[in-house]
Amino acid sequence: MSxxxxxxxxxxxxxxxxxxxxxxxxxxYGIWIGTALALLVAVAIIRALATNxxxxxxxxxxxxxxxSIMRGLGNTLLxxxxxxxxxxxxxxxxxxxxxxxxTVLQSFASAYxxxxxxxxxxxxxxxxxxxxxxxxxxxxSLPVVGMIFSVKTNDVMTPFVAAVVALSxxxxxxxxxxxxxxxxxxxxxxxxxxxxxxxxYRHVLWRIILPQAMRFIVPPTGNEAISLLxxxxxxxxxxxxxxxxxxxxxxxxxxxxxPLLIVVAFWYLFVVTVMSFGQHFIERxxxxxxxxxxxxxxxxxxxxxxxxxxxxxx
Amino acid sequence: MNAGEENQRRFGAPADAMVFARGVRKSFGPLEVxxxxxxxxxxxxxACIIGPSGSGKSTFLRCINHLEQISGxxxxxxxxxxxxxxxxxxxxxxKNSLLCKRRADIGMVFQSFNLxxxxxxxxxxxxxxxxxxGVPVQEARARxxxxxxxxxxxxxxxxxxxxLSGGQQQRxxxxxxxxxxxxxxLFDEPTSALDPELVGEVLQVMRDLAxxxxxMVVVTHEIGFAREVGDALIFMDQGVIVEQGLPRxxxxxxxxxxxxxFLSRVL
Numbered sequence: 001m002s003x004x005x006x007x008x009x010x011x012x013x014x015x016x017x018x019x020x021x022x023x024x025x026x027x028x029y030g031i032w033i034g035t036a037l038a039l040l041v042a043v044a045i046i047r048a049l050a051t052n053x054x055x056x057x058x059x060x061x062x063x064x065x066x067x068s069i070m071r072g073l074g075n076t077l078l079x080x081x082x083x084x085x086x087x088x089x090x091x092x093x094x095x096x097x098x099x100x101x102x103t104v105l106q107s108f109a110s111a112y113x114x115x116x117x118x119x120x121x122x123x124x125x126x127x128x129x130x131x132x133x134x135x136x137x138x139x140x141s142l143p144v145v146g147m148i149f150s151v152k153t154n155d156v157m158t159p160f161v162a163a164v165v166a167l168s169x170x171x172x173x174x175x176x177x178x179x180x181x182x183x184x185x186x187x188x189x190x191x192x193x194x195x196x197x198x199x200x201y202r203h204v205l206w207r208i209i210l211p212q213a214m215r216f217i218v219p220p221t222g223n224e225a226i227s228l229l230x231x232x233x234x235x236x237x238x239x240x241x242x243x244x245x246x247x248x249x250x251x252x253x254x255x256x257x258x259p260l261l262i263v264v265a266f267w268y269l270f271v272v273t274v275m276s277f278g279q280h281f282i283e284r285x286x287x288x289x290x291x292x293x294x295x296x297x298x299x300x301x302x303x304x305x306x307x308x309x310x311x312x313x314x
Numbered sequence: 315m316n317a318g319e320e321n322q323r324r325f326g327a328p329a330d331a332m333v334f335a336r337g338v339r340k341s342f343g344p345l346e347v348x349x350x351x352x353x354x355x356x357x358x359x360x361a362c363i364i365g366p367s368g369s370g371k372s373t374f375l376r377c378i379n380h381l382e383q384i385s386g387x388x389x390x391x392x393x394x395x396x397x398x399x400x401x402x403x404x405x406x407x408x409k410n411s412l413l414c415k416r417r418a419d420i421g422m423v424f425q426s427f428n429l430x431x432x433x434x435x436x437x438x439x440x441x442x443x444x445x446x447x448g449v450p451v452q453e454a455r456a457r458x459x460x461x462x463x464x465x466x467x468x469x470x471x472x473x474x475x476x477x478l479s480g481g482q483q484q485r486x487x488x489x490x491x492x493x494x495x496x497x498x499x500l501f502d503e504p505t506s507a508l509d510p511e512l513v514g515e516v517l518q519v520m521r522d523l524a525x526x527x528x529x530m531v532v533v534t535h536e537i538g539f540a541r542e543v544g545d546a547l548i549f550m551d552q553g554v555i556v557e558q559g560l561p562r563x564x565x566x567x568x569x570x571x572x573x574x575x576f577l578s579r580v581l
Contacts, residue, residue, distance in 0.1 A: 193422070195381065207445070289433070
Protein backbone atom coordinates (compact mmCIF):
# COMPACT_ATOMS: atom_id res chain seq x y z
CA MET A 1 0.00 0.00 0.00
CA SER A 2 1.39 3.37 -0.89
CA UNK A 3 1.03 6.60 0.98
CA UNK A 4 -0.43 9.40 -1.05
CA UNK A 5 1.98 12.32 -0.97
CA UNK A 6 0.11 15.62 -1.02
CA UNK A 7 1.50 17.70 -3.84
CA UNK A 8 1.01 21.31 -4.83
CA UNK A 9 -0.90 20.19 -7.90
CA UNK A 10 -2.70 17.21 -6.31
CA UNK A 11 -4.48 19.35 -3.67
CA UNK A 12 -2.00 20.47 -1.01
CA UNK A 13 -3.95 23.17 0.82
CA UNK A 14 -2.42 26.65 0.71
CA UNK A 15 -1.42 28.09 4.13
CA UNK A 16 -4.12 30.75 3.96
CA UNK A 17 -6.84 28.16 3.58
CA UNK A 18 -5.44 26.12 6.52
CA UNK A 19 -5.85 29.11 8.80
CA UNK A 20 -9.43 29.63 7.68
CA UNK A 21 -10.60 26.04 8.23
CA UNK A 22 -14.10 26.20 9.70
CA UNK A 23 -15.13 23.99 12.62
CA UNK A 24 -18.73 22.75 12.35
CA UNK A 25 -20.13 21.84 15.81
CA UNK A 26 -21.77 18.46 16.18
CA UNK A 27 -25.56 18.64 16.06
CA UNK A 28 -27.23 17.57 19.33
CA TYR A 29 -30.59 16.48 17.92
CA GLY A 30 -31.57 14.68 21.14
CA ILE A 31 -31.03 17.81 23.22
CA TRP A 32 -33.05 19.89 20.75
CA ILE A 33 -35.99 17.50 20.91
CA GLY A 34 -35.79 17.35 24.70
CA THR A 35 -35.71 21.14 24.95
CA ALA A 36 -38.77 21.44 22.75
CA LEU A 37 -40.66 18.89 24.85
CA ALA A 38 -39.70 20.59 28.12
CA LEU A 39 -40.86 23.97 26.81
CA LEU A 40 -44.10 22.41 25.68
CA VAL A 41 -44.76 20.92 29.11
CA ALA A 42 -43.86 24.21 30.80
CA VAL A 43 -46.32 26.12 28.61
CA ALA A 44 -49.06 23.58 29.31
CA ILE A 45 -48.51 23.87 33.08
CA ILE A 46 -48.45 27.67 33.08
CA ARG A 47 -51.54 27.76 30.91
CA ALA A 48 -53.38 25.39 33.22
CA LEU A 49 -52.37 27.44 36.26
CA ALA A 50 -53.35 30.72 34.65
CA THR A 51 -56.62 29.82 32.96
CA ASN A 52 -58.26 27.32 35.31
CA UNK A 53 -60.52 29.44 37.58
CA UNK A 54 -60.71 26.66 40.18
CA UNK A 55 -57.23 27.63 41.42
CA UNK A 56 -58.78 30.83 42.84
CA UNK A 57 -55.49 32.73 42.89
CA UNK A 58 -57.14 35.80 44.37
CA UNK A 59 -58.45 33.80 47.32
CA UNK A 60 -54.96 32.32 47.80
CA UNK A 61 -53.37 35.78 47.83
CA UNK A 62 -55.97 36.88 50.33
CA UNK A 63 -54.97 34.15 52.77
CA UNK A 64 -51.19 34.49 52.23
CA UNK A 65 -50.67 36.74 55.28
CA UNK A 66 -53.83 35.71 57.18
CA UNK A 67 -53.15 35.90 60.98
CA SER A 68 -53.99 32.21 61.50
CA ILE A 69 -51.65 31.20 58.69
CA MET A 70 -48.91 33.41 60.16
CA ARG A 71 -49.40 31.81 63.60
CA GLY A 72 -49.28 28.36 62.00
CA LEU A 73 -46.13 29.24 60.09
CA GLY A 74 -44.56 30.51 63.33
CA ASN A 75 -45.37 27.23 65.09
CA THR A 76 -44.00 25.19 62.21
CA LEU A 77 -40.73 27.14 62.30
CA LEU A 78 -40.54 26.89 66.09
CA UNK A 79 -41.11 23.12 65.94
CA UNK A 80 -38.47 22.71 63.23
CA UNK A 81 -35.85 24.70 65.13
CA UNK A 82 -36.49 23.11 68.53
CA UNK A 83 -36.65 19.56 67.13
CA UNK A 84 -33.54 20.03 64.99
CA UNK A 85 -31.60 21.43 67.97
CA UNK A 86 -32.64 18.53 70.22
CA UNK A 87 -31.97 16.01 67.44
CA UNK A 88 -28.46 17.37 66.82
CA UNK A 89 -27.58 17.06 70.51
CA UNK A 90 -29.05 13.54 70.85
CA UNK A 91 -27.66 12.47 67.46
CA UNK A 92 -24.15 13.63 68.34
CA UNK A 93 -24.21 11.72 71.64
CA UNK A 94 -25.47 8.57 69.89
CA UNK A 95 -22.84 8.94 67.14
CA UNK A 96 -20.03 9.30 69.69
CA UNK A 97 -21.36 6.23 71.49
CA UNK A 98 -21.29 4.32 68.21
CA UNK A 99 -17.60 5.06 67.63
CA UNK A 100 -16.62 4.54 71.29
CA UNK A 101 -14.44 1.60 72.30
CA UNK A 102 -17.14 0.19 74.64
CA THR A 103 -19.19 -2.60 73.09
CA VAL A 104 -22.14 -1.88 75.38
CA LEU A 105 -22.30 1.78 74.34
CA GLN A 106 -21.95 0.74 70.69
CA SER A 107 -24.79 -1.75 70.97
CA PHE A 108 -27.02 0.72 72.80
CA ALA A 109 -26.46 3.29 70.05
CA SER A 110 -27.06 0.73 67.31
CA ALA A 111 -30.31 -0.35 68.94
CA TYR A 112 -31.38 3.28 69.22
CA UNK A 113 -30.79 3.91 65.52
CA UNK A 114 -32.43 0.63 64.58
CA UNK A 115 -35.60 1.43 66.53
CA UNK A 116 -36.12 5.15 65.96
CA UNK A 117 -35.19 5.02 62.31
CA UNK A 118 -37.27 1.90 61.73
CA UNK A 119 -40.62 2.91 63.21
CA UNK A 120 -42.59 5.42 61.08
CA UNK A 121 -42.52 8.96 62.48
CA UNK A 122 -46.32 9.22 62.53
CA UNK A 123 -46.62 6.12 64.71
CA UNK A 124 -43.95 7.40 67.12
CA UNK A 125 -45.80 10.71 67.27
CA UNK A 126 -49.13 9.19 68.19
CA UNK A 127 -47.41 6.84 70.63
CA UNK A 128 -45.84 9.68 72.62
CA UNK A 129 -49.08 11.62 72.51
CA UNK A 130 -50.79 8.64 74.15
CA UNK A 131 -48.04 8.00 76.68
CA UNK A 132 -50.54 8.40 79.51
CA UNK A 133 -52.11 5.09 78.47
CA UNK A 134 -48.85 3.45 79.56
CA UNK A 135 -47.79 5.66 82.46
CA UNK A 136 -50.41 7.65 84.39
CA UNK A 137 -47.83 9.71 86.24
CA UNK A 138 -44.21 10.65 85.71
CA UNK A 139 -42.34 10.71 88.99
CA UNK A 140 -38.86 10.67 90.37
CA SER A 141 -38.21 9.24 93.80
CA LEU A 142 -34.88 8.50 95.45
CA PRO A 143 -34.35 5.75 98.05
CA VAL A 144 -33.57 8.01 101.03
CA VAL A 145 -34.92 11.41 100.01
CA GLY A 146 -38.29 10.06 98.92
CA MET A 147 -40.46 11.61 96.25
CA ILE A 148 -38.78 14.47 94.38
CA PHE A 149 -41.64 15.26 92.05
CA SER A 150 -44.62 13.61 90.47
CA VAL A 151 -46.85 14.91 87.70
CA LYS A 152 -49.70 13.55 85.66
CA THR A 153 -48.46 12.42 82.25
CA ASN A 154 -51.28 14.25 80.50
CA ASP A 155 -50.22 17.56 82.09
CA VAL A 156 -46.67 17.21 80.76
CA MET A 157 -47.30 15.53 77.44
CA THR A 158 -49.12 18.36 75.70
CA PRO A 159 -49.46 17.97 71.93
CA PHE A 160 -46.52 20.34 71.40
CA VAL A 161 -44.26 18.46 73.83
CA ALA A 162 -45.30 15.13 72.32
CA ALA A 163 -44.42 16.47 68.88
CA VAL A 164 -41.01 17.71 70.04
CA VAL A 165 -40.14 14.49 71.89
CA ALA A 166 -41.32 12.13 69.15
CA LEU A 167 -39.81 13.91 66.17
CA SER A 168 -36.54 14.76 68.01
CA UNK A 169 -35.95 11.13 68.91
CA UNK A 170 -36.83 10.02 65.39
CA UNK A 171 -34.72 12.67 63.67
CA UNK A 172 -31.78 11.96 66.02
CA UNK A 173 -31.67 8.42 64.64
CA UNK A 174 -30.98 9.77 61.16
CA UNK A 175 -28.56 12.45 62.34
CA UNK A 176 -26.58 9.93 64.42
CA UNK A 177 -25.88 7.95 61.27
CA UNK A 178 -24.87 11.08 59.35
CA UNK A 179 -22.55 12.26 62.15
CA UNK A 180 -21.03 8.80 62.57
CA UNK A 181 -20.28 8.62 58.85
CA UNK A 182 -18.71 12.09 59.10
CA UNK A 183 -16.49 11.04 62.00
CA UNK A 184 -15.45 7.89 60.13
CA UNK A 185 -14.56 9.97 57.08
CA UNK A 186 -11.73 11.76 58.90
CA UNK A 187 -8.46 9.90 58.25
CA UNK A 188 -7.09 7.97 61.25
CA UNK A 189 -3.77 9.82 60.96
CA UNK A 190 -5.43 13.01 62.19
CA UNK A 191 -6.29 11.60 65.61
CA UNK A 192 -2.92 9.86 65.80
CA UNK A 193 -1.05 13.09 65.13
CA UNK A 194 -3.22 14.89 67.68
CA UNK A 195 -2.64 12.16 70.25
CA UNK A 196 1.10 12.30 69.63
CA UNK A 197 0.98 16.03 70.44
CA UNK A 198 -0.51 15.20 73.83
CA UNK A 199 -4.13 16.11 73.15
CA UNK A 200 -6.78 14.29 75.19
CA TYR A 201 -9.50 12.16 73.59
CA ARG A 202 -12.11 14.88 74.15
CA HIS A 203 -9.81 17.58 72.75
CA VAL A 204 -9.10 15.46 69.66
CA LEU A 205 -12.81 14.79 69.13
CA TRP A 206 -14.04 18.38 69.45
CA ARG A 207 -11.13 20.32 67.95
CA ILE A 208 -9.71 17.95 65.34
CA ILE A 209 -12.23 15.27 64.31
CA LEU A 210 -15.66 16.96 64.45
CA PRO A 211 -14.66 20.19 62.63
CA GLN A 212 -13.30 18.08 59.77
CA ALA A 213 -16.29 15.77 59.88
CA MET A 214 -18.56 18.83 59.49
CA ARG A 215 -17.75 19.06 55.80
CA PHE A 216 -19.36 15.65 55.36
CA ILE A 217 -22.07 16.25 57.94
CA VAL A 218 -23.50 19.59 56.79
CA PRO A 219 -24.86 18.72 53.31
CA PRO A 220 -26.95 15.70 54.39
CA THR A 221 -27.97 17.54 57.58
CA GLY A 222 -29.32 20.36 55.43
CA ASN A 223 -31.39 17.80 53.60
CA GLU A 224 -32.58 16.43 56.94
CA ALA A 225 -33.58 19.92 58.12
CA ILE A 226 -35.59 20.45 54.96
CA SER A 227 -37.27 17.08 55.23
CA LEU A 228 -37.91 17.73 58.94
CA LEU A 229 -39.63 21.04 58.12
CA UNK A 230 -42.06 19.12 55.96
CA UNK A 231 -42.28 16.21 58.40
CA UNK A 232 -43.62 18.59 61.07
CA UNK A 233 -46.87 18.69 59.09
CA UNK A 234 -47.51 15.27 60.68
CA UNK A 235 -48.28 17.03 63.98
CA UNK A 236 -51.63 17.93 62.42
CA UNK A 237 -52.65 14.42 63.50
CA UNK A 238 -52.28 15.31 67.18
CA UNK A 239 -53.85 18.77 66.76
CA UNK A 240 -50.78 20.99 67.10
CA UNK A 241 -51.74 24.18 65.22
CA UNK A 242 -48.89 24.25 62.71
CA UNK A 243 -49.07 25.72 59.20
CA UNK A 244 -50.92 22.77 57.67
CA UNK A 245 -53.32 22.42 60.63
CA UNK A 246 -54.40 26.08 60.55
CA UNK A 247 -54.94 25.91 56.78
CA UNK A 248 -56.97 22.74 57.25
CA UNK A 249 -59.13 24.31 59.90
CA UNK A 250 -59.84 27.24 57.57
CA UNK A 251 -60.82 25.19 54.54
CA UNK A 252 -62.86 22.86 56.72
CA UNK A 253 -65.13 25.87 57.26
CA UNK A 254 -64.91 27.63 53.89
CA UNK A 255 -64.27 24.72 51.49
CA UNK A 256 -61.54 26.79 49.75
CA UNK A 257 -59.32 23.71 49.79
CA UNK A 258 -57.12 24.36 46.75
CA PRO A 259 -56.31 28.04 47.47
CA LEU A 260 -55.28 27.20 51.04
CA LEU A 261 -53.13 24.28 49.92
CA ILE A 262 -51.45 26.74 47.54
CA VAL A 263 -50.80 29.08 50.48
CA VAL A 264 -49.34 26.23 52.54
CA ALA A 265 -47.18 25.04 49.61
CA PHE A 266 -45.96 28.60 49.03
CA TRP A 267 -44.78 29.02 52.61
CA TYR A 268 -43.06 25.61 52.73
CA LEU A 269 -41.28 26.42 49.46
CA PHE A 270 -40.32 29.86 50.74
CA VAL A 271 -38.78 28.51 53.96
CA VAL A 272 -37.00 25.70 52.10
CA THR A 273 -35.47 28.27 49.74
CA VAL A 274 -34.20 30.38 52.65
CA MET A 275 -32.82 27.24 54.32
CA SER A 276 -30.97 26.23 51.14
CA PHE A 277 -29.19 29.57 51.13
CA GLY A 278 -28.30 29.19 54.79
CA GLN A 279 -26.98 25.70 54.17
CA HIS A 280 -24.83 27.03 51.36
CA PHE A 281 -23.10 29.51 53.68
CA ILE A 282 -22.52 26.91 56.39
CA GLU A 283 -20.97 24.61 53.78
CA ARG A 284 -18.71 27.43 52.62
CA UNK A 285 -17.58 28.00 56.20
CA UNK A 286 -16.63 24.38 56.90
CA UNK A 287 -15.17 23.91 53.45
CA UNK A 288 -12.90 26.96 53.70
CA UNK A 289 -9.74 24.85 53.77
CA UNK A 290 -10.91 23.05 50.65
CA UNK A 291 -12.08 25.82 48.32
CA UNK A 292 -12.49 24.59 44.79
CA UNK A 293 -14.35 25.93 41.77
CA UNK A 294 -17.26 27.98 42.98
CA UNK A 295 -20.72 26.77 42.16
CA UNK A 296 -23.95 28.16 40.81
CA UNK A 297 -25.18 29.91 43.96
CA UNK A 298 -21.78 31.57 44.50
CA UNK A 299 -21.76 32.95 40.98
CA UNK A 300 -25.36 34.04 41.30
CA UNK A 301 -24.67 35.91 44.53
CA UNK A 302 -21.52 37.52 43.17
CA UNK A 303 -23.31 38.67 40.03
CA UNK A 304 -25.97 40.32 42.16
CA UNK A 305 -23.25 41.86 44.33
CA UNK A 306 -24.24 40.01 47.51
CA UNK A 307 -20.92 38.27 47.82
CA UNK A 308 -17.39 39.45 47.39
CA UNK A 309 -14.87 37.37 45.50
CA UNK A 310 -13.37 34.74 47.83
CA UNK A 311 -9.91 36.17 47.25
CA UNK A 312 -10.88 39.78 47.89
CA UNK A 313 -10.58 41.42 51.30
CA UNK A 314 -10.31 39.81 54.75
CA MET B 315 17.04 10.91 93.19
CA ASN B 316 13.88 11.32 91.12
CA ALA B 317 11.70 8.53 89.72
CA GLY B 318 13.33 8.73 86.30
CA GLU B 319 16.86 8.26 87.60
CA GLU B 320 15.68 5.46 89.85
CA ASN B 321 14.10 3.65 86.88
CA GLN B 322 17.25 4.06 84.85
CA ARG B 323 19.38 2.63 87.65
CA ARG B 324 16.96 -0.25 88.25
CA PHE B 325 16.88 -1.36 84.62
CA GLY B 326 20.53 -0.68 83.88
CA ALA B 327 20.09 2.28 81.60
CA PRO B 328 23.01 4.68 81.11
CA ALA B 329 22.42 8.05 82.81
CA ASP B 330 22.38 9.91 79.50
CA ALA B 331 19.87 7.58 77.78
CA MET B 332 16.93 9.50 76.28
CA VAL B 333 15.31 6.37 74.87
CA PHE B 334 16.05 3.06 76.54
CA ALA B 335 14.62 -0.27 75.41
CA ARG B 336 15.30 -3.63 77.04
CA GLY B 337 13.63 -6.79 75.81
CA VAL B 338 10.75 -4.89 74.20
CA ARG B 339 8.11 -7.22 72.78
CA LYS B 340 4.98 -6.46 70.81
CA SER B 341 2.37 -8.84 69.45
CA PHE B 342 -0.67 -8.24 67.31
CA GLY B 343 -2.75 -11.27 68.27
CA PRO B 344 -0.67 -14.36 67.48
CA LEU B 345 1.77 -12.35 65.34
CA GLU B 346 4.88 -11.24 67.24
CA VAL B 347 6.30 -8.20 65.43
CA UNK B 348 8.90 -7.19 68.05
CA UNK B 349 10.85 -10.06 69.59
CA UNK B 350 12.98 -8.43 72.26
CA UNK B 351 14.46 -5.09 71.26
CA UNK B 352 17.48 -3.72 73.20
CA UNK B 353 18.41 -0.17 72.28
CA UNK B 354 19.93 2.93 73.87
CA UNK B 355 19.59 6.34 72.26
CA UNK B 356 21.76 8.81 74.21
CA UNK B 357 20.55 12.39 74.70
CA UNK B 358 21.54 14.61 71.80
CA UNK B 359 22.23 11.76 69.39
CA UNK B 360 20.59 10.66 66.17
CA ALA B 361 19.62 7.00 65.77
CA CYS B 362 18.61 5.83 62.30
CA ILE B 363 16.62 2.61 62.01
CA ILE B 364 16.60 0.82 58.67
CA GLY B 365 15.20 -2.49 57.56
CA PRO B 366 12.86 -4.14 55.09
CA SER B 367 9.13 -3.43 55.35
CA GLY B 368 7.47 -5.59 57.96
CA SER B 369 10.64 -5.69 60.04
CA GLY B 370 8.88 -3.94 62.96
CA LYS B 371 10.81 -0.67 62.81
CA SER B 372 7.73 1.58 62.55
CA THR B 373 5.96 -0.43 65.23
CA PHE B 374 8.92 0.04 67.56
CA LEU B 375 8.91 3.78 66.89
CA ARG B 376 5.17 3.97 67.66
CA CYS B 377 5.76 2.05 70.90
CA ILE B 378 8.13 4.79 72.07
CA ASN B 379 5.30 7.34 72.40
CA HIS B 380 2.72 4.70 73.33
CA LEU B 381 0.73 4.91 70.09
CA GLU B 382 1.16 1.14 70.36
CA GLN B 383 1.26 -0.59 73.73
CA ILE B 384 4.18 -2.93 74.25
CA SER B 385 3.41 -6.51 75.25
CA GLY B 386 6.56 -7.00 77.31
CA UNK B 387 9.93 -5.58 78.30
CA UNK B 388 10.94 -2.12 79.43
CA UNK B 389 10.77 1.04 77.35
CA UNK B 390 11.81 4.30 79.00
CA UNK B 391 11.86 7.83 77.61
CA UNK B 392 13.99 10.12 79.76
CA UNK B 393 13.77 7.51 82.51
CA UNK B 394 9.96 7.24 82.49
CA UNK B 395 7.56 4.62 81.22
CA UNK B 396 5.39 6.60 78.83
CA UNK B 397 2.12 4.78 79.50
CA UNK B 398 2.82 3.27 82.94
CA UNK B 399 3.95 3.97 86.46
CA UNK B 400 6.07 1.47 88.36
CA UNK B 401 4.79 0.92 91.91
CA UNK B 402 5.39 -2.07 94.18
CA UNK B 403 6.92 -4.01 91.31
CA UNK B 404 3.85 -3.61 89.10
CA UNK B 405 3.28 -1.46 86.03
CA UNK B 406 0.10 0.56 86.47
CA UNK B 407 -1.41 2.07 83.35
CA UNK B 408 -1.43 5.82 83.90
CA LYS B 409 -4.55 7.94 83.57
CA ASN B 410 -5.11 9.72 80.29
CA SER B 411 -4.13 13.18 81.45
CA LEU B 412 -0.70 11.93 82.55
CA LEU B 413 -0.22 9.98 79.31
CA CYS B 414 -1.05 13.14 77.36
CA LYS B 415 1.42 15.15 79.43
CA ARG B 416 4.23 12.66 78.73
CA ARG B 417 3.36 12.33 75.06
CA ALA B 418 3.52 16.10 74.73
CA ASP B 419 7.27 15.81 75.43
CA ILE B 420 7.77 13.31 72.59
CA GLY B 421 7.47 14.82 69.13
CA MET B 422 6.46 12.67 66.18
CA VAL B 423 6.64 13.24 62.44
CA PHE B 424 4.61 10.91 60.24
CA GLN B 425 5.12 9.52 56.76
CA SER B 426 1.83 11.07 55.63
CA PHE B 427 2.41 14.43 57.43
CA ASN B 428 -1.03 14.35 59.13
CA LEU B 429 -1.33 18.12 59.35
CA UNK B 430 -4.78 19.18 60.59
CA UNK B 431 -6.36 19.90 57.24
CA UNK B 432 -9.06 22.27 58.57
CA UNK B 433 -6.49 24.57 60.17
CA UNK B 434 -4.02 27.03 58.73
CA UNK B 435 -0.31 26.48 59.19
CA UNK B 436 -0.31 28.90 62.14
CA UNK B 437 -3.31 27.16 63.78
CA UNK B 438 -1.58 23.81 63.31
CA UNK B 439 1.45 25.13 65.17
CA UNK B 440 -0.29 26.79 68.12
CA UNK B 441 -3.14 24.31 68.77
CA UNK B 442 -1.20 21.95 71.04
CA UNK B 443 1.03 24.55 72.80
CA UNK B 444 -1.94 26.76 73.74
CA UNK B 445 -4.49 24.07 74.57
CA UNK B 446 -2.30 21.28 75.94
CA UNK B 447 0.44 23.32 77.62
CA GLY B 448 -1.55 26.49 78.27
CA VAL B 449 1.00 28.76 76.59
CA PRO B 450 -0.49 32.28 76.00
CA VAL B 451 -1.58 32.71 72.38
CA GLN B 452 0.74 35.65 71.67
CA GLU B 453 3.74 33.73 72.95
CA ALA B 454 2.78 30.62 70.97
CA ARG B 455 2.36 32.69 67.79
CA ALA B 456 5.76 34.32 68.20
CA ARG B 457 7.38 30.95 68.73
CA UNK B 458 5.49 29.47 65.75
CA UNK B 459 6.75 32.28 63.53
CA UNK B 460 10.32 31.65 64.64
CA UNK B 461 9.94 27.93 63.91
CA UNK B 462 8.45 28.60 60.47
CA UNK B 463 11.40 30.83 59.69
CA UNK B 464 13.68 28.01 60.79
CA UNK B 465 12.09 25.55 58.32
CA UNK B 466 11.98 28.27 55.65
CA UNK B 467 8.20 28.67 55.39
CA UNK B 468 7.51 32.09 56.91
CA UNK B 469 5.38 33.16 53.96
CA UNK B 470 3.04 30.14 54.34
CA UNK B 471 1.79 31.09 57.80
CA UNK B 472 -1.84 31.56 56.69
CA UNK B 473 -1.95 28.80 54.09
CA UNK B 474 -3.97 25.63 54.47
CA UNK B 475 -2.09 22.31 54.26
CA UNK B 476 -3.82 21.48 50.96
CA UNK B 477 -2.15 24.49 49.37
CA LEU B 478 1.36 23.24 50.20
CA SER B 479 3.60 20.75 48.44
CA GLY B 480 4.44 17.50 50.21
CA GLY B 481 7.87 18.78 51.21
CA GLN B 482 6.40 21.97 52.62
CA GLN B 483 3.76 20.02 54.53
CA GLN B 484 6.41 17.81 56.08
CA ARG B 485 8.48 20.84 57.10
CA UNK B 486 5.36 22.33 58.75
CA UNK B 487 4.80 18.98 60.48
CA UNK B 488 8.34 19.14 61.86
CA UNK B 489 7.76 22.72 63.04
CA UNK B 490 4.49 21.60 64.66
CA UNK B 491 6.33 18.88 66.58
CA UNK B 492 9.07 21.35 67.60
CA UNK B 493 6.46 23.83 68.85
CA UNK B 494 5.97 21.56 71.88
CA UNK B 495 9.68 21.71 72.79
CA UNK B 496 9.99 17.94 72.75
CA UNK B 497 12.79 16.06 74.52
CA UNK B 498 13.03 13.67 71.59
CA UNK B 499 11.73 13.67 68.05
CA LEU B 500 10.51 10.50 66.32
CA PHE B 501 10.46 10.36 62.52
CA ASP B 502 8.44 7.60 60.83
CA GLU B 503 9.75 7.41 57.25
CA PRO B 504 9.46 11.20 56.88
CA THR B 505 10.47 11.29 53.21
CA SER B 506 8.84 8.10 51.90
CA ALA B 507 5.67 9.84 50.69
CA LEU B 508 7.54 12.63 48.90
CA ASP B 509 8.40 13.14 45.27
CA PRO B 510 12.16 12.62 44.80
CA GLU B 511 12.88 16.31 44.19
CA LEU B 512 11.23 17.29 47.50
CA VAL B 513 13.19 14.87 49.69
CA GLY B 514 16.21 17.15 49.93
CA GLU B 515 14.46 20.09 51.60
CA VAL B 516 13.06 17.88 54.36
CA LEU B 517 16.39 16.13 54.95
CA GLN B 518 18.05 19.56 55.16
CA VAL B 519 15.69 20.62 57.96
CA MET B 520 16.37 17.33 59.77
CA ARG B 521 20.13 17.81 59.33
CA ASP B 522 19.88 21.29 60.88
CA LEU B 523 17.90 19.85 63.76
CA ALA B 524 20.50 17.17 64.39
CA UNK B 525 23.22 19.83 64.36
CA UNK B 526 21.30 21.81 66.98
CA UNK B 527 21.56 18.84 69.36
CA UNK B 528 18.03 17.44 69.12
CA UNK B 529 17.69 13.78 70.10
CA MET B 530 16.19 12.00 67.10
CA VAL B 531 15.04 8.49 66.27
CA VAL B 532 14.58 8.20 62.53
CA VAL B 533 13.03 5.29 60.66
CA THR B 534 14.19 5.85 57.11
CA HIS B 535 15.19 4.45 53.77
CA GLU B 536 17.65 7.29 53.16
CA ILE B 537 20.95 5.48 53.70
CA GLY B 538 22.87 8.59 52.63
CA PHE B 539 21.20 10.65 55.36
CA ALA B 540 21.88 7.93 57.92
CA ARG B 541 25.55 7.81 56.99
CA GLU B 542 25.96 11.57 57.08
CA VAL B 543 23.81 12.57 60.07
CA GLY B 544 23.27 9.42 62.13
CA ASP B 545 25.30 8.70 65.25
CA ALA B 546 24.06 5.13 65.24
CA LEU B 547 22.64 2.90 62.55
CA ILE B 548 20.27 0.11 63.56
CA PHE B 549 19.28 -2.64 61.13
CA MET B 550 16.07 -4.44 62.01
CA ASP B 551 14.64 -7.54 60.38
CA GLN B 552 11.78 -9.81 61.44
CA GLY B 553 11.26 -8.13 64.79
CA VAL B 554 14.84 -8.14 66.03
CA ILE B 555 17.82 -5.81 65.80
CA VAL B 556 20.20 -7.72 63.58
CA GLU B 557 23.08 -5.30 63.78
CA GLN B 558 23.85 -1.86 65.10
CA GLY B 559 26.89 0.36 65.04
CA LEU B 560 28.45 3.48 63.59
CA PRO B 561 26.75 4.22 60.28
CA ARG B 562 29.96 4.66 58.29
CA UNK B 563 31.50 1.40 59.48
CA UNK B 564 28.31 -0.57 59.17
CA UNK B 565 27.56 0.60 55.64
CA UNK B 566 31.14 0.02 54.51
CA UNK B 567 31.54 -3.35 56.22
CA UNK B 568 28.31 -4.99 57.40
CA UNK B 569 28.95 -7.95 59.71
CA UNK B 570 25.74 -9.89 59.22
CA UNK B 571 24.85 -11.43 55.86
CA UNK B 572 21.26 -10.13 56.24
CA UNK B 573 22.51 -6.56 56.69
CA UNK B 574 24.83 -7.00 53.71
CA UNK B 575 22.00 -8.29 51.55
CA PHE B 576 19.64 -5.47 52.57
CA LEU B 577 22.24 -2.76 52.02
CA SER B 578 23.18 -4.14 48.63
CA ARG B 579 19.55 -3.81 47.59
CA VAL B 580 19.01 -0.22 48.78
CA LEU B 581 22.42 1.35 48.03
